[in-house]
Amino acid sequence: MCGIVGLFLKKDELRPRLGDMLTDMLITMTDRGPDSAGIAIYGDDAAGLKITVQSDDPAGAFDGLAEVLGAELGQPVAIKLADTHAVLTVPEGAERAASAFLDARGLRIMGVGKSMEIYKEVGLPKDVAARFGIRAMGGSHGIGHTRMATESAVTTLGAHPFSTAEDQCLVHNGSLSNHNDMRRRLARKGFVPKTENDTEVAACYISSRIAAGDNLGQALEGTLKDLDGFFTFVTGTHNGFGVVRDPIACKPAVMAETDDYVAFASEYRALVDLPGIENARVWEPEPATVYFWER
Amino acid sequence: MQTIDMGQTPLREVNAALQAQTTTTNQTKWVLENPRGAHAVAVGLDAPIEVVVKGSTGYYCAGMNKQATVQIEGSAGPGVAENMMSGTVIIEGDASQYAGATGHGGLLVVKGNASSRCGISMKGIDIVVHGNVGHMSAFLAQKGNLVVLGDAGEALGDSIYEARLFVRGKVKSLGADCIEKEMRPEHVEILRDLLDRAGADARPEEFRRYGSARKLYNFHVDHAGEY
Structure with a gap:
C-alpha cells in the first residue's frame, strides 16, 4: 500500500x-x-545549503560535529538537532566537500537543499x-x-x-x-x-x-x-x-x-x-x- | 428520522445499527453525519431503509447493498456499491475507481464523474453516470446496463459478455470484442426508464449502444492474440 x-x-x-x-x-x-x-x-532559505544527516548514534555522532566540519571547510557551520537527524548549514560551494566529510564519518545524508530538510x-x-x-x-x-x-x-x-x-x-x-x-x-x-x-x-x-x-x-x-x-x-x-x-x-x-x-x-x-x-x-x-x- | 454523528459513534456501531434493520422496520430514514472519508460506511444493508451520508466517503461505501437506498452527499472513494444486489446508491459528487464492481442488481447513480474500471465485471447492476467514466469501464461486464452521459475512457467494455453500454459522448477506444451496436426500440425504452430513474436530463436518442461482438466466447485460432 x-x-x-x-x-x-x-x-x-x-x-x-x-x-x-x-x-x-x-x-x-x-x-x-x-x-x-x-x-x-x-x-x-538558508544562508548557505542545508545538509540533513542521520545517525543511529546521534549523541556520539553530532557532538562537536559542526565544529569539526567547520574546521575542515575553514568556514563556520551551523547545526540544528532533531532526534536522530541533524541539519547542518554549510556555505554555498562547500556542499561537495562537506558531504564527502560527513559520508566518511558514517553519517547518512538524507538530502541537501537551500530550503529542503528531510526527516525519516x-x-x-x-x-x-x-x-x-x-x-x-x-x-x-x-x-x-x-x-x-x-x-x-x-x-x-x-x-x-x-x-x-x-x-x-x-x-x-x-x-x-x-x-x-x-x-x-x-x-x-x-x-x-x-x-x-x-x-x-x-x-x-x-x-x-x-x-x-x-x-x-x-x-x-x-x-x-x-x-x-x-x-x-x-x-x-x-x-x-x-x-x-x-x-x-x-x-x-x-x-x-x-x-x-x-x-x-x-x-x-x-x-x-x-x-x-x-x-x-x-x-x-x-x-x-x-x-x-x-x- | 435517526441521526448518527460518525464523529462520536464508532464505524462498527454505525454499521451494526443499520444492518440490524429488518424488512418491517419503522426506522426507515437514517442520516450519517461527519463521515470524514471513512471506509466501509453503510455496508451490508438488507432492509428497505434510506441512508443519507452527509459528506464524502472512503473505500467500499454501500458495498453488498440489498434493498436500501444510500445517498452520498459528497464523493465516494474506490469500490463504492461493490457487489450490490438490489436497492439504490446515489452519489452526488464523483466516484473513484471500480464503482459498482461485480454488482448483481439495483441502481447506482453517479451525478459527477466515475473514474477507471466503473462497472468492472458487472453482473446485472444498472449504472448511470451523469459525467464521464475512466478507462477499462465495464471490463468483463456480464449483465446489466452502464449508461454514461459524458465520455468514456480507453478500452470501454473490454472482453465484455452480455451487458449493454450506452454512451452519449465520445468513446476514446473500445476494448477487445466490444463493438457499436444498433439502437433498437427496446433499447430506447430500457434507456428512457434508466435515465428517468436516475434523474438524468438526456434523451435516449442521443446515445450510442455498445456490446459484445461475441467473438471471444469460443476459442478461435485467428483471435489468439486477443486472449
Whole structure:
C-alpha cells in the first residue's frame, strides 16, 4: 500500500502551520503504511545549503560535529538537532566537500537543499513526527509518506522521501518493474542511487532529467515513457510541487485546491481537516497526466 | 428520522445499527453525519431503509447493498456499491475507481464523474453516470446496463459478455470484442426508464449502444492474440 500526503501553499499566511497540517495528514495515513514514515519540508532559505544527516548514534555522532566540519571547510557551520537527524548549514560551494566529510564519518545524508530538510525513520507516523517535532515546522510546501515496504528492507534509508539532487524529493506509492535496468542506465550518466530501493531510481531519473534542462513537468512526463510499473509519484523542488500517476492508475490519489493551497493525499480522509476543504475543488488526478505547480 | 454523528459513534456501531434493520422496520430514514472519508460506511444493508451520508466517503461505501437506498452527499472513494444486489446508491459528487464492481442488481447513480474500471465485471447492476467514466469501464461486464452521459475512457467494455453500454459522448477506444451496436426500440425504452430513474436530463436518442461482438466466447485460432 503506502500512503502519501503533500501540501503546497500558495499564500504565506499558512506557512507557520505547514508542519502541523502535514503531521495530521500523515498520521491519518498510518493504516496505509505503519513500517516507517518520512517528510520533506521546504522551510526558509538558508544562508548557505542545508545538509540533513542521520545517525543511529546521534549523541556520539553530532557532538562537536559542526565544529569539526567547520574546521575542515575553514568556514563556520551551523547545526540544528532533531532526534536522530541533524541539519547542518554549510556555505554555498562547500556542499561537495562537506558531504564527502560527513559520508566518511558514517553519517547518512538524507538530502541537501537551500530550503529542503528531510526527516525519516522506521516506526509509526505519529512517533516519527513527534520525534522530529514536525508540527512546529513552518514552510512553503512539504511532502510526507507512510511506508508499507514491498521492494526493499524496512530501514531508515529505505523510507521515503528520497532526495537525489539539491532541493528535490520524491515519494512513491507502487512498485517499479524496470528499476534495475534504469539503475544501470542512470549510473552511466553519473546518477547513482545509494540503496536497492526502486523509488530512489525514480528520484534519480527525475533528477537526471532536470539536470539535463527539463522543468519539473517535463521530467514527470518522462516517467510515463521510461518507467514501468505501478506508481503514484508526488515530487517537490525548491519552488515546485508535482503529481503523476501511471496509465493504469491503481494506486489511489485525491487532490484538493483552494486559493490558499494545493493538497494531495492517497485518500480523502487525510484532507478533511484542511482549512476550507468543504469549498475546495476536490478531484482524482487523471491517469498518465502530469500536474505541477511552481511559484 | 435517526441521526448518527460518525464523529462520536464508532464505524462498527454505525454499521451494526443499520444492518440490524429488518424488512418491517419503522426506522426507515437514517442520516450519517461527519463521515470524514471513512471506509466501509453503510455496508451490508438488507432492509428497505434510506441512508443519507452527509459528506464524502472512503473505500467500499454501500458495498453488498440489498434493498436500501444510500445517498452520498459528497464523493465516494474506490469500490463504492461493490457487489450490490438490489436497492439504490446515489452519489452526488464523483466516484473513484471500480464503482459498482461485480454488482448483481439495483441502481447506482453517479451525478459527477466515475473514474477507471466503473462497472468492472458487472453482473446485472444498472449504472448511470451523469459525467464521464475512466478507462477499462465495464471490463468483463456480464449483465446489466452502464449508461454514461459524458465520455468514456480507453478500452470501454473490454472482453465484455452480455451487458449493454450506452454512451452519449465520445468513446476514446473500445476494448477487445466490444463493438457499436444498433439502437433498437427496446433499447430506447430500457434507456428512457434508466435515465428517468436516475434523474438524468438526456434523451435516449442521443446515445450510442455498445456490446459484445461475441467473438471471444469460443476459442478461435485467428483471435489468439486477443486472449
